[in-house]
Amino acid sequence: MDKRVNDQFLEELNARGVSRREFLGFCAAVAASFALPGKAEAEIAKAVATKPKPTLVWLEFQDCCGNTESFLRAGQPSAAEIILDLLSIDYHETVMAAAGHRAEEALKKAVEENKGKFIAVVEGSIPTGAGGAYCTIGGRSALSIANEVCSQAGATIAIGTCASFGGLPAASPNPTGALSVAEAVPGLKNLINLSACPANAENLAALLVYWLTFDRWPDLDRYRRPLFAYGKSIHDNCERRAHFDSGQYVEQWGDPGHRRGYCLFKMGCKGPVTFQNCPNIRWNSGTNWPIGCGHPCLGCAEPNFWDSMAPYYNHLALDKTGAQPNIDKVGFWATLGLGGAFAAHAVAKIAGSKSRVIAESAASTSGKGEEA
């Protein structure tokens, strides 16, 4: 680590039971997440230790608080939560001590004093129906708060599928006119979507450290999601992939195949059309993940999954003609019919943005399961 890294920081980490070694291990893990070259590790460590705590404002609109709860579970690598502690979270309704107009003051102050620099995190969708009355805070509509706060932020993170894509409130028939952040506040600079229901805390931690270090977002896919976490399908990295390739499927809940960890494709798994790093980082400090516990993937990181992946226990269509070949024999050939999901990725730069955006060549159907 750079010698200029201040001692107070290391001392502080030490007081929290985090050794210098663990801290550097965390920085190395972040660097590895993004496949950064060797010296990036030192750069991350330096940035985290020496830069002033950036202000973060966390807004909750039509949410369930699941992303906040997920954020509270951050813990792997063990220094991650310490790093988060190094942000100044000046507004977060679920955890903040202040209430009422004192809370509103805190928000106003955080925005005014850090204009153009602070990070806004938005959880939940933004309703447009009933003149904004479907979600008000301090008598103001979610839409007006989002407009005011996010437009003055240095960067905005839409956390979870509701903020990223509209999510459950926007599912058919979208009763409240719910929108994603990108739709509700068009033209935001440095907007990133961290979808999934909820988003994985480890991805948020890595992303924040990346911003803190490089003052920009990592490479993004066409849905503005960071490629390090959304670049590969669940299916490609699944621990049960060998069973899929061998045509070994769970046929019934609790059958011998289910107990042996066979492929859940026939039970409705949406892993082949879902892009997320669950199989790699898993959940709750690497303890487990949904497929690991015997339940199919729901596709929760994809736009419109509440509608496009339903019914959740029907398996994906094998091809667009609707013909159903014997999937016990077809094995991995089955996936060839999944429109766009395995299409090659192409890198494109979007002018004026700090981040690169990856466009998928088969843009039409990826992320949408087809009902069998």
Next chain:
Amino acid sequence: MTHLVIDPVTRIEGHLRVEAKVEDGKVVDAWSSSTMFRGIELILKGRDPRDAWVITQRICGVCTTVHAIASIRAVEDAIGAVPPPNARVLRNLVIASQCVQDHVVHFYHLHALDWVDVVSALSADPAGTSALAQSISDWHLSSQSYFASVKKRLKGFVDRGQLGPFGNAYWGHPAYKLPPEANLMAVAHYLEALDWQREFIKIHAVLGGKNPHLQSFLVGGMATPVDPNEQASLNLGTIAELRSLVAKARDFVKRVYIPDLLAVASFYKDWAGYGGGVGNYMVYGEYPENDGPDPELFLPAGIIRNRDLTKIEKVDPSKITEFVKHSWYDYPDEGDQGLHPSKGLTSPNYTGPKPPYERLDLDKKYSWLKSPRYDGEPMEVGPLSRMLVAYASGHQQVKELVDGVLAKLGVGAEALFSTLGRVAARGVETLLLANKLDHWVDALAQNMKSGDLRIHDNSKWDPSTWPADATGAGFHEAPRGALGHWVHIVDGVIANYQCVVPSTWNAGPRDGDEKRGPYEESLIGTPVADLEQPIELLRTLHSFDPCMACGVHVLDAEGKEVTRVRVV
């Protein structure tokens, strides 16, 4: 007379607004309003009922298991699926661990800052804190140097001038009674509890793949295979892991949470005289101990009226009605009459002030929550209701724990009907369940030993086995109280779905007879020392553990009438 508005009420789930009238330093009237709405029940219509739990689960990410449990029970009731013993035991483990985790997080992270002055902790003598900590518990983190390091960390935080989530609060308010040494101890445990909850909730990752939003529920059972000889199943290794997670959780509850609760409560005994509320308590009951339609429950169902612990009434769901006189919905006949959920309508009609607004029309409609009533009366639901019903029913363990807490604080049973009573009951329930968890781990191990590997009733999985028209109800005791889901299935898809949830019972507005809801009633008489800093109101509101996202209701975008399901 002063009119107070607290919006947003923070350290809760969701969006809550409270208005209160204060006269001579006391609250004389209060209004509770929910200001967020998603319409999840409408989104459910036309979908596969086996998918409903995934959707209702997203009502709340804090109590992330409760709407899934109520949903699968409702659908199972409708289609006649019977979960096997392993599924019942796994569900009990999931439900109880949710409750334990949720209650501890509530105490430290959502409620403590109403009682603990973080800034005052800076003037604590770590030696004094160490002596205090060791006098109430043998928890290992209690040395002078440990508390000195916590103080130093806190000081570093304050000195940088970036207080983050602790900024702009009511620090220094005269209502804070703890000495600096006790405040420092509580701050240390606030931080420890943050680590504790992250570790303990791994039990949900083991049993449900992840938390929040576990993914192992199934209509008819659970998706986690059970087999002592398979690596991809819950096996003997899992049993050992569960035992270890449970033991560590129980240790923290026994040696940190409960001693802290008693220590803090001893400085705030006057809060046994505030926050009483409506005095009626309702419990659906929870933790089936055997299989079948009418199982024995570890925590009993029942109703207590007017704080009378000598009489426990049976719960009859047909006596539930909902009012909308003060909710943004239309009913026929001026809307003053309550309707049973089976005949209920939801016709939303926002008639409140156009945002941005300063004040709601409190004499008209002022909330997105309806007002549920039982036999015409408001009912408080939650840990206090559960502990009172169990106590009054002669539940041996509950009686011992409650009597122990009352004796330690030197107060009588009447102290339970209060803000402090709610806080204490939550602690008692946490300890009760932390002690009980091993019992279900043992039951799971026993089933494995006996060779019972069933996790699911496959006979009702195929929709072709269902009746063409089916209705069902699912009841559950969520951490915050009695939860009911009602489902109507026609030709294999959801025709109607309704949730009547704890926060609707507790946080709902006035009913057709202008009777206040539990939050509103509980605030009456609360002292307010400083109108600019109404911390006293937060103490009582937080004692209910508000969870507003749960208060969603059916929304019909076109304003059409939506026919409600019949209660079975």
